[in-house]
Amino acid sequence: MDTSLQAFLQSQSSPLNAHLMESIQTQEITPTLKDAMMYSLEAGGKRVRPMLLLAVLEEFKQPLERGYDAACALEYIHTYSLIHDDLPAMDNDDLRRGKPTNHIVFGEATAILAGDALLTEAFALISQSPHYTPVQKVELIQLLSRAAGAPGMVGGQLMDIEAEGKTVDLLHLQKIHALKTGALLKFSIDAGALLANADERDRVALCTYAEAIGVLFQIQDDILDVEASSEELGKTAGKDQVQEKSTYPALLTVHGAKHERDRYFRLALDALRQIGKDKGLLEAFANYIAYRGN
Amino acid sequence: MDTSLQAFLQSQSSPLNAHLMESIQTQEITPTLKDAMMYSLEAGGKRVRPMLLLAVLEEFKQPLERGYDAACALEYIHTYSLIHDDLPAMDNDDLRRGKPTNHIVFGEATAILAGDALLTEAFALISQSPHYTPVQKVELIQLLSRAAGAPGMVGGQLMDIEAEGKTVDLLHLQKIHALKTGALLKFSIDAGALLANADERDRVALCTYAEAIGVLFQIQDDILDVEASSEELGKTAGKDQVQEKSTYPALLTVHGAKHERDRYFRLALDALRQIGKDKGLLEAFANYIAYRGN
Numbered sequence: 001m002d003t004s005l006q007a008f009l010q011s012q013s014s015p016l017n018a019h020l021m022e023s024i025q026t027q028e029i030t031p032t033l034k035d036a037m038m039y040s041l042e043a044g045g046k047r048v049r050p051m052l053l054l055a056v057l058e059e060f061k062q063p064l065e066r067g068y069d070a071a072c073a074l075e076y077i078h079t080y081s082l083i084h085d086d087l088p089a090m091d092n093d094d095l096r097r098g099k100p101t102n103h104i105v106f107g108e109a110t111a112i113l114a115g116d117a118l119l120t121e122a123f124a125l126i127s128q129s130p131h132y133t134p135v136q137k138v139e140l141i142q143l144l145s146r147a148a149g150a151p152g153m154v155g156g157q158l159m160d161i162e163a164e165g166k167t168v169d170l171l172h173l174q175k176i177h178a179l180k181t182g183a184l185l186k187f188s189i190d191a192g193a194l195l196a197n198a199d200e201r202d203r204v205a206l207c208t209y210a211e212a213i214g215v216l217f218q219i220q221d222d223i224l225d226v227e228a229s230s231e232e233l234g235k236t237a238g239k240d241q242v243q244e245k246s247t248y249p250a251l252l253t254v255h256g257a258k259h260e261r262d263r264y265f266r267l268a269l270d271a272l273r274q275i276g277k278d279k280g281l282l283e284a285f286a287n288y289i290a291y292r293g294n
Numbered sequence: 295m296d297t298s299l300q301a302f303l304q305s306q307s308s309p310l311n312a313h314l315m316e317s318i319q320t321q322e323i324t325p326t327l328k329d330a331m332m333y334s335l336e337a338g339g340k341r342v343r344p345m346l347l348l349a350v351l352e353e354f355k356q357p358l359e360r361g362y363d364a365a366c367a368l369e370y371i372h373t374y375s376l377i378h379d380d381l382p383a384m385d386n387d388d389l390r391r392g393k394p395t396n397h398i399v400f401g402e403a404t405a406i407l408a409g410d411a412l413l414t415e416a417f418a419l420i421s422q423s424p425h426y427t428p429v430q431k432v433e434l435i436q437l438l439s440r441a442a443g444a445p446g447m448v449g450g451q452l453m454d455i456e457a458e459g460k461t462v463d464l465l466h467l468q469k470i471h472a473l474k475t476g477a478l479l480k481f482s483i484d485a486g487a488l489l490a491n492a493d494e495r496d497r498v499a500l501c502t503y504a505e506a507i508g509v510l511f512q513i514q515d516d517i518l519d520v521e522a523s524s525e526e527l528g529k530t531a532g533k534d535q536v537q538e539k540s541t542y543p544a545l546l547t548v549h550g551a552k553h554e555r556d557r558y559f560r561l562a563l564d565a566l567r568q569i570g571k572d573k574g575l576l577e578a579f580a581n582y583i584a585y586r587g588n
Contacts, residue, residue, distance in 0.1 A: 029444040033452045037444065084410060087383075089402035108383035112406070113452050116378060119410065120443035123417045127435040134428035141421040141435060149414030150323040150331065158327045158407050 002284035009047075012054055012064065016047060019068045020075055023125055029117075036106040036114035037121075040079050043097045048289065049188040050075045052213070055281045056192025056206065069129040070140055070191045073122040077148045078184060080118035083111050085157065091239075098234035119148070132195075140191055147187040156180030160245075168246035174215070181221075182214030189213070205274035209282065212268035216290045219261040222247040224294065226254055232294050265290045296578035303341075306348055306358065310341060313362045314369055317419055323411075330400040330408035331415075334373050337391045342583065343482040344369045346507070349575045350486025350500065363423035364434055364485045367416035371442045372478060374412035377405050379451065385533075392528035413442075430488065437484050441477040450474030454539070462540035468509065475515075476508030483507070499568035503576065506562035510584045513555040516541040518588065520548055526588050559584045 024037050050071030057067045086093040086101040087108060094104050103111035126132070126140050146152055156179025163176060189210035193203045222240065226249050230237045240247045248257035268286040272279040318331050344365030351361045380387040380395040381402060388398050397405035420426070420434050440446055450473025457470060483504035487497045516534065520543050524531040534541045542551035562580040566573040 024444075027445055030449045030453050030456075032456065033444055033449055080410075084406055087406065089381075089406060109455055110452060112378055112381065112383060113448050116374075116409075116413065117444035117448040119413055120439050120448065123435055124439035124443055127432050127439060134432045137435075138421050138428045138431050141417055141431075145414050145418035145421060149418055150318075150327055150411035151321055154407050154411040154414065155324045155327055158404060159324050161403055162324075162326065 001288055002280075005281060005284035005288060008055065008058065008281055009051055012051060013047070016050055016054070016068065016071060017044075020072050023072055024121070032106070032110060033113060033117060036102060036110050037118055039105060040083050040096075040102050040114065040118075041075070043099050045097050047075060048217070049078055049184060052185070052188040052285060053192040053195075055285055056189055056198075057196050059275075059278050059281055060192075060196035060198060061277075062196045066131050066195050067192065069125055069131055070144075070195065071188075073125045073140075073144060074184065074188055074191070076118045076122040076125070077144065077153075080115040080122075081148075081153060081157070081184075083115040083118070087111060090161070091243075093236060093239075095230070095235055122148075136194065139194055143187055143190050143194070147183040147190075152179055152183035153181075156183065163246050165244040166246070168251075170251055173246050173248070173251065177218040178211075178214060181218050182211065185214045185217060186210040202275050202277065205271050208271035208274075209268050209286070212264045212271060213286060213289055215264045216261060216268065216286065219248045219257055219264065220290055220292060222249055223254060223257055223261070224292075228294060234294065261290055295582055296574075299575060299578035299582060302349065302352065302575055303345055306345060307341070310344055310348070310362065310365060311338075314366050317366055318415065326400070326404060327407060327411060330396060330404050331412055333399060334377050334390075334396050334408065334412075335369070337393050339391050341369060342511070343372055343478060346479070346482040346579060347486040347489075349579055350483055350492075351490050353569075353572050353575055354486075354490035354492060355571075356490045360425050360489050361486065363419055363425055364438075364489065365482075367419045367434075367438060368478065368482055368485070370412040370416040370419070371438065371447075374409040374416075375442075375447060375451070375478075377409040377412070381405060384455070385537075387530060387533075389524070389529055416442075426489075433488055434485055437481055437488070441481040441484075446473055446477035447475075450477065457540050459538040460540070462545075464545055467540050467542070467545060471512040472505075472508060475512050476505065479508045479511060480504040496569050496571065499565050502565035502568075503562050503580070506558045506565060507580060507583055509558045510555060510562065510580065513542045513551055513558065514584055514586060516543055517548060517551055517555070518586075522588060528588065555584055 020041050021038060024034060053071045053074060054064050054067045057064050082096060083102045085091050086096055087103055093101050095101065102114060122144065123141055126137055156176050159176045160180050189206050193206045198206065224233060225237055225240045228237055248260060252260060265286060269283060272282055314335050315332060318328060347365045347368060348358050348361045351358050376390060377396045379385050380390055381397055387395050389395065396408060417435055420431055450470050453470045454474050483500050487500045492500065518527060519531060519534045522531055542554060546554060559580060563577060566576055
């Protein structure tokens with residue numbers, strides 16, 4: 001990984017994690033529910049989405065403190081989606097980020113409720129933030145609810161389930177991914193641009209970058225499911241084939257998927273060239289997402 | 295039922311239902327998900343929460359159009375909570391409002407996602423409303439997210455599950471209900487008062503009324519579970535005893551529960567007397583909630 005990106009991620013990891021936990025920890029919440037919410041938040045992962053949001057603020061030389069509440073709301077949404085996705089009725093996963101999934105530890109009912117609570121908390125956190133004007137709060141909530149809800153992530157998740165066991169063409173696969181994983185990744189960039197007061201030209205370029213990042217993320221996810229071990233991934237490898245999921249490697253071969261990945265990586269860099277700001281961090285982020293090992 | 299309340303409910307039923315459906319119908323949502331969301335919304339029910347919100351506006355002589363978006367958001371939250379509560383991992387109910395529950399019709403995965411989507415849509419609808427100022431949107435979202443989330447309804451739902459099969463005292467039972475059903479009922483009054491620009495004295499009185507209404511709703515719910523048939527209720531009667539739930543009749547006998555209900559009804563009316571506005575509709579609403587037959 002690029003050393004400046006590594007330094008940035010390391011410097012932001014502790015404050016971001018502290019903020020993520022504190023917003024839940026300080027509330028009066030019945031203990032089992034609080035434990036279940038904290039468990040999946042603490043299980044961690046790479047925090048790609050909130051870090052992308054913070055990276056946009058960094059590139060635009062804005063105070064990062066301004067990004068934390070939106071970044072944590074985003075991570076709450078991402079975490080809830082993982083808890084629900086792992087349920088027996090959905091992907092039925094026992095392992096996530098190298099740890100037993102939420103319903104394995106707390107039972108299904110509590111896992112469903114912990115997901116519901118994290119989803120709701122995302123909007124509570126933004127609406128109560130001391131860092132945003134009412135207009136910014138409303139814009140953030142509009143963006144996040146659209147990205148996370150039926151016209152975004154949840155819709156994509158349903159399309160993904162419906163596509164299991166079916167042959168799906170590349171266009172349809174990209175539509176699924178654009179909603180299922182792309183919408184929330186795009187929110188991280190959109191929210192960063194909004195909070196950085198980026199001008200219209202920069203926002204358009206960042207939007208293109210965000211869309212390319214979303215595709216890159218998914219292609220590499222599919223490639224890793226084929227090529228990496230469960231140990232490397234911290235989750236069950238090879239599941240796509242078992243579940244007969246349409247993936248980039250399944251449609252294009254692994255070689256073809258890698259070719260497509262390289263093409264989107266170049267698209268992401270091209271978009272960044274349109275921006276009149278430093279962009280080394282966002283370049284490094286694209287590189288990391290495209291070529292990560294887990 | 296009081297005739298003026300009946301006339302009010304009848305006059306508002308069609309526009310409210312139309313608004314509830316239209317906000318989902320007009321969006322680009324993948325068909326199965328949209329169907330599942332609409333199915334549970336159309337299953338209807340009494341719309342107690344949105345109607346309470348509108349009734350506050352009516353008493354304060356405010357245009358009711360102002361209430362629809364908040365009322366629909368509230369009903370989305372209520373509907374999502376029913377879909378998730380009915381899941382096999384939770385209450386495992388096959389019947390709701392006289393119709394098969396969401397997961398019976400669409401399967402568990404889709405039911406979970408339809409619930410997630412409705413929950414998210416509640417915040418989308420308020421944030422996009424043309425009827426509220428940014429400050430009103432933020433206040434509504436703060437109130438709603440707190441009432442619906444971990445410190446409110448979801449927390450109460452978890453406490454309710456944990457109390458199954460245990461002996462719980464009246465104070466703990468009231469805490470559970472204050473969160474599980476009370477918080478969202480209270481939001482309907484709070485949001486109405488906010489949108490009606492009620493003054494501080496009226497808001498305090500309405501708050502007391504709302505808390506009494508919440509208790510009344512639950513006591514009568516418990517009584518009906520004992521005394522009414524599944525046909526009358528449109529859901530399985532007698533479930534509380536089967537699930538060994540702590541209820542008012544279980545703790546106080548049916549006779550004692552009815553005595554408590556009458557006491558809270560008087561408390562609700564006392565609170566209304568503090569308000570310097572018409573309150574016939576809210577009186578009739580309390581009467582309806584306390585003595586309803588299903």
